[in-house]
Amino acid sequence: GHPGLGGFDLFVAIRQRGQIAIENLGVPINSSADDFSLYLFDPAKGFFTSNRPGGKGDDDIYTFVNNDPDLKVVNYYLAGIAYEAVETDGQVENKILAGTHIKLIGEDGSILEETYTSNTGQYEFRVYPEEDYELIADKQPTHFTDREVFSTVGRSVDKSTLTELVTNRTFKQDLVLTPIVKDRAFVLENILFAFNSAEINDASAEELDNLVQILEDNPQIRIELSAHTDSVGSNADNLLLSQRRAESAVNFIIERGIDQDRLYSRGYGETQPIARNTNPDGTDNPEGRAKNRRVEFKVVEITEQINNQSDPDDPNTPEEDPEDRYFQGSGGGR
Template sequence: MKKHFFWISALITLGLGSCKSLMEKGDNQFLSGQYQYAISTFSQILQEDSTNLKANQTVAESYRLSNRIEKSEPYYRQVVEQEPSFNSYFFLGQSLKAQQKNSEAKEAFEKAKGYTSDESLLARTQREIESIKLAEGIADYWPNHVLVNFKELNTTGPDFAPLVSENFFYFTSARQASGIYPATGTPYTKLFRTRAEGVRVDVGSVQALPEFRNEEGLNQAAIAISPDGNIIIYARGNSTSSKDLPDVALFASYFRGAGFTQPIWMPVNEDEFWWNSTPAFSPDGSELYFASNRPGGYGGIDIYKATKLANGDFGNAVNLGPTINTPGNELFPRPAPDGKFFFASDGHPGFGKLDLFVAEKDESGAQIIKNLGQNFNTKDDDFGIFFTEYPKAGFISSNREGGVGDDDIYFFEDKTPKPKIVNVLLNVFTKEEKADGSEAVLPQTRVVLYGADNKQQGGDFSNAQGRVRFTMAPDQDYTIIASKGGYFSKSIPYTTKGKTPDPATLVQDVTNVSLDTTIILDQLILEKAIVLDNIYYDLDKADIRPDAALELDKLVKILKDNPSIRIELSSHTDSRSSDAYNLSLSQRRAQSAVDYIVSQGIAAERLVAKGYGETQLIIKDAKTEEEHQVNRRTEFKVIEIKE
């Protein structure tokens, strides 16, 4: 951002006499802020004597003070050879850093430390060295955001600081300029607007700002418009007139009935010799953010916040503090609706000159600063972010290589690839098992789907074909519960993990995967005994073995799925011991089974333990071990259904 609008705080002196020497002429131009003119004048001296210390010093400083420090390198090199000092090595390091000559920059900063014992200067130099190291690990904040030069809008001169308000696109440009800004040798800037819808701008209808007239012979730039559209604030300064204000200041225009008022100097400037620029409103319009070089800051230019007062003015400006502000320069603030704060800085670790940053809170609530990364930032100036659709689309300004002219406007959009959608269509079939072991359709069964968070995600009655369909997500766990009057309710786990294709392999945007599962319900009949398979006990013992526990867990699940039933759990023996012994053993075994079920979370009052010994043999004259095993069984039956 060559113009920067901005770094200048000196009056313009005109009409230097032709009788003065080139050295005197160049000195006067430099001291009056006409840096580009001073560069031209001292360049004539350097053509005759390339080692002239005064000329090299002045050209180097002129480039630095007009925000073109990357061009100052050869001149600072001449200075450090002849008259090394902290400043000459420090600014040489900054020039090299701006060109991303990082190893040479670190060397220059290290040498600068040898020419001072001032703790603050040493700390600032070390910060520069550390920032170069930190910049090497910067990741893209929005890796899929893509920037495009708005070539149809940009000119060969500066175009920057875009803003959209009420379907109008406002920006700063040197088109239609009258006069040259002596500090940079570029045309003065004015404010313009055209119609827009998001990042789509009508470049054929650009006009000078119609709300009020642009002034001639000075810079007008960096417009801000209140959320209600009733206040326009912008930066104005660098006038050629010695009767004008000595520095850049914020001016405001207010909508009053038929139109906007003539802009007036804002009290928040506080002092006419302070530089104030790059304003932005908070999302609700109650605060004004801006950049200023007023005393008491942390560096060259800091960002401040002023609050809207009862009379409508903004005042009580406060510095945003050392987390955001650095010994360098921070400007172009942009508060976002989610509390994040965007800004431009050359003091935080970055890729060169001004970079775009965001301040956000970490998990502990502390504010941290992040560089937006290389898809937004370059070694040149990148600044002035504005969102048309936060955070997916908007504009920035940059004077990066490959642009149309000086500062250019770029638009950006989130180009994150749309994820391939996979829908799992699960057909749940409800059936019952008949007495002969065959299966039959069980219509009008209530089937409910629950997610892994136990929240219901769907539910319906099965149709005449016993089918219910659910739409599910890939790689998720679910529970399906089926229930019908006169039947045991049943819950089954179901997962879609491993049952769908990898989205990366898909071509279509949407892919449907059909899956089937069946739930078989058993009739719930009072006093009907149901045999529990594989419930074995060690000889003459009643302890629950691990293999028996697995089978009892199935009964636990039935009880949990059917909380309204009360059961009798019975144990039966074979006939190979006395009646009394078998009766006692079966009672102890039944009680052990009940105790185990209670230990799994089932209320004791829902269970009755009953030992029948050998009184209910299935095979009365059992001879073989297999026949005895049929008689040694554990059963349960529903004895009560609570409403």
């Protein structure tokens, strides 16, 4: 328990940066007798019950008014809309995604709240000043999970500027999920290799860690990780080099704890260019070769949903043509 003045006491919980401190309301609210059943009918007025000396009976009801002129309350909320990114005729459009599972994660990694978006794609959470959060949005098994970092640090309202006793402030954070479609290629940005090398450097490791997060968030997918080269060197050498690089990337992901049964490696060498290696006049095209030196992943299998996150109360599951998202990469050797 907490130190008190007598029998039952009334306390207040003060939250700051994810920590909650309990404080006794003290005199005159509390006494040496039993004080309980607090009720507020606005932030400055309320009732409570006490059997302190001087009452009219056993348990009496008392009213109180807080006359502190600086008493102001600010309620903070985080709200937004969940969308899916849909590509139609080469144009990407965000469309409302109802029934999306949204989790609010605290600084310690725990789930503070969770909800499902409405038919209009909306969600809302209560948040607190000077705290860091993460939003996780998923709609498995049809969409990739989206993660967004959000913070209220440095964004508190200056109460001295407020005229109302109670102020509500809402922060906006929309979420965009990408549909999962088999055999659609996603180019990984910043996967760079030294010339004729398959060694994973620091920049490549960071990008592959992002892919590990995708695989952890989406346990229903199996992927092919493929490596590609430009046309410098022989076809045979480029094919072998790309296979070594693909296997190196897959081994890195396995070392991070992803089941090897969910991963396939394949090197395509120079056989699948996405840009010209040379210009029409036969001269070198460095920009085109840079685009061709790339590492991609694509979903090759979508297993049965492992953890059903669908909202049972929402019969609407919009299905649109999927988006093909690309992360453009460049640099490196062959």
